[in-house]
Amino acid sequence: MIILVDQDGPLADFEEEWLNRWREKYPDEFYIDHVDREDFYIHDQYPKHLRAQVDAVYHAPGFYRNLPVVKGCQEAMFEMLDMGIDVRICTAPLPAYQNCVLEKYEWIEEHLGMEFVLRTIIAPDKTLVRGDILLDDKPTVKGSMKPTWEHVLYTSPYNRRITDQKRLTWDNWKEVLLPMLKK
Amino acid sequence: MIILVDQDGPLADFEEEWLNRWREKYPDEFYIDHVDREDFYIHDQYPKHLRAQVDAVYHAPGFYRNLPVVKGCQEAMFEMLDMGIDVRICTAPLPAYQNCVLEKYEWIEEHLGMEFVLRTIIAPDKTLVRGDILLDDKPTVKGSMKPTWEHVLYTSPYNRRITDQKRLTWDNWKEVLLPMLKK
Numbered sequence: 001m002i003i004l005v006d007q008d009g010p011l012a013d014f015e016e017e018w019l020n021r022w023r024e025k026y027p028d029e030f031y032i033d034h035v036d037r038e039d040f041y042i043h044d045q046y047p048k049h050l051r052a053q054v055d056a057v058y059h060a061p062g063f064y065r066n067l068p069v070v071k072g073c074q075e076a077m078f079e080m081l082d083m084g085i086d087v088r089i090c091t092a093p094l095p096a097y098q099n100c101v102l103e104k105y106e107w108i109e110e111h112l113g114m115e116f117v118l119r120t121i122i123a124p125d126k127t128l129v130r131g132d133i134l135l136d137d138k139p140t141v142k143g144s145m146k147p148t149w150e151h152v153l154y155t156s157p158y159n160r161r162i163t164d165q166k167r168l169t170w171d172n173w174k175e176v177l178l179p180m181l182k183k
Numbered sequence: 184m185i186i187l188v189d190q191d192g193p194l195a196d197f198e199e200e201w202l203n204r205w206r207e208k209y210p211d212e213f214y215i216d217h218v219d220r221e222d223f224y225i226h227d228q229y230p231k232h233l234r235a236q237v238d239a240v241y242h243a244p245g246f247y248r249n250l251p252v253v254k255g256c257q258e259a260m261f262e263m264l265d266m267g268i269d270v271r272i273c274t275a276p277l278p279a280y281q282n283c284v285l286e287k288y289e290w291i292e293e294h295l296g297m298e299f300v301l302r303t304i305i306a307p308d309k310t311l312v313r314g315d316i317l318l319d320d321k322p323t324v325k326g327s328m329k330p331t332w333e334h335v336l337y338t339s340p341y342n343r344r345i346t347d348q349k350r351l352t353w354d355n356w357k358e359v360l361l362p363m364l365k366k
Contacts, residue, residue, distance in 0.1 A: 002311070086327060088311065093288075095301060102285045105276075118278060121312075122305035128185070128271065129304075130311050130328065144269060145313065 001181055002131040002149075003080060004090035004121070009137030010154040010170075011077075011089070012067035012107055014058070018042060021057050037157040040138055059096055064103035069111050072170030077112060085181070089120040090129050133180065135168070152176065184364055185314040185332075186263060187273035187304070192320030193337040193353075194260075194272070195250035195290055197241070201225060204240050220340040223321055242279055247286035252294050255353030260295060268364070272303040273312050316363065318351070335359065 008014040015034055022031055032045055039045040046054045057063065080087045089108060094100045101122065109117050123129050126136075127143030134141060134149040137156045141147070153159050153167035168176040191197040198217060205214055215228055222228040229237045240246065263270045272291060277283045284305065292300050306312050309319075310326030317324060317332040322342045324334050336342050336350035351359040 095297065097288045097300065098285070101288060102281070105280045105284060114278065117280065118307050120305075120307070122303075123312075124301050124303070128313050129306075130313055130331070148313075 001084075002086045002088065002133075003177070004088050004126070004129060004131040004134045004136075004149060005077070006134070006136035006138070006154065007089055007091035007104060007108070008067070009070075009156060010135055011070055011073045011112075012064070013070050014067055015042075015156070017063065017067045018058055021060075021063070022054075025057070026053070035157055040158050059094070059099065061099045062103070064100050065106055067107060070170065074112060076170045076173055077116065080177075081115075083181075087116075087119065088129075088131065089116055090126055090131070090134065091120070091122055092124050092126065093122055133177070150180075152180075184267075185269045185271065185316075186360070187271050187309070187312060187314040187317045187332060188260070189317070189319040189321070189337065190272055190274035190287060190291070191250070192253075192339060193318055194253055194256045194295075195247070196253050197250055198225075198339070200246065200250045201240055204243075204246070205237075208240070209236070218340055223341050242277070242282065244282045245286070247283050248289055250290060253353065257295060259353045259356055260299065263360075264298075266364075270299075270302065271312075271314065272299055273309055273314070273317065274303070274305055275307050275309065276305055316360070333363075335363075 005011065015037065019031065019034065022029070030047065030050065037045065043051050043054050077087055091104060093104070104122070105117055105120065108120055121129055125143035126134060126141055127145040127147045131149040134147065134151050135154055136151060137154040137159055139153070139159045139162050141151050151165060153162060153165050155167045155169050166176055188194065198220065202214065202217065213230065213233065220228065226234050226237050260270055274287060276287070287305070288300060288303065291303055304312055308326035309317060309324055310328040310330045314332040317330065317334050318337055319334060320337040320339045320342055322336070322345050334348060336345060336348050338350045338352050349359055
């Protein structure tokens with residue numbers, strides 16, 4: 001049993017870090033609270049005249065390196081390994097890879113250790129990666145192939161409208177995943 | 184049809200850069216000519232008392248960034264794309280990822296362009312990546328699963344002893360690959 005776990009969203013809190021930096025840098029500017037996030041890409045939900053600034057925040061050196069850890073993910077990742085599940089981190093890099101790729105590895109080493117560095121796959125197209133389950137907060141994960149995995153949503157405000165997929169958070173992951181393992 | 188192409192060996196000349204740096208840094212020290220290379224890992228073919236120095240050469244900042252381009256690989260990679268083959272670069276990082284990962288991306292962008300940056304998969308275990316063919320100079324590519332791909336060797340001195348697999352270089356790739364596509 002292979003579970004592929006996306007990095008930004010299920011493990012690293014991109015949204016939290018982004019909004020903190022945005023509000024610090026532009027305290028008087030328009031912003032959207034976490035609960036009101038509707039589009040997967042922050043960029044798409046902000047007015048056009050702000051989008052270059054929106055992108056600059058997550059392109060900055062240190063952004064990916066400093067993402068907060070999503071509560072409960074570390075315990076869950078190691079518990080899955082202990083259960084004999086082949087857990088892999090499967091993450092798509094920004095096309096502007098200059099800061100993001102190295103910082104993703106550094107983040108994983110700090111918060112999950114070398115064991116998970118060696119379990120990390122960087123893949124722009126996740127349909128090329130084999131697995132039974134992909135845990136990902138992105139509402140729709142598309143690529144060039146029919147995937148081998150079933151996409152389980154990591155619940156986030158911007159994917160709440162999806163109703164035809166299993167979903168979980170680290171508070172209830174066992175209830176959702178364990179029955180899938182028994183199949 | 185998906186062809187996964189390994190980076191170091193088929194595209195980037197790790198061996199050439201390593202030996203040039205070794206001879207420059209230690210002009211009076213023991214070395215092995217390209218034609219006499221027998222073990223896949225350079226480390227394994229050098230005397231034990233030199234191995235820390237051997238490793239330091241390819242761990243150094245700038246090593247991966249400056250690897251020479253293997254002659255003919257650029258034309259072949261784009262010709263395969265033009266033929267409708269879904270070509271991906273599939274590379275395993277050093278566990279000491281600090282310089283190697285970012286420099287691999289920079290190398291690909293410089294020598295093959297953003298089109299191939301977006302076609303790059305970084306995977307320590309290549310058996311988790313789907314494809315029809317894996318072109319790799321490593322004599323044996325193992326992992327946790329039975330691969331979907333057939334391993335075709337990119338010919339190098341250290342894999343010449345393997346006799347039960349297809350092999351090619353960029354001088355004769357069409358003779359080997361095109362009949363495989365027609366199946």
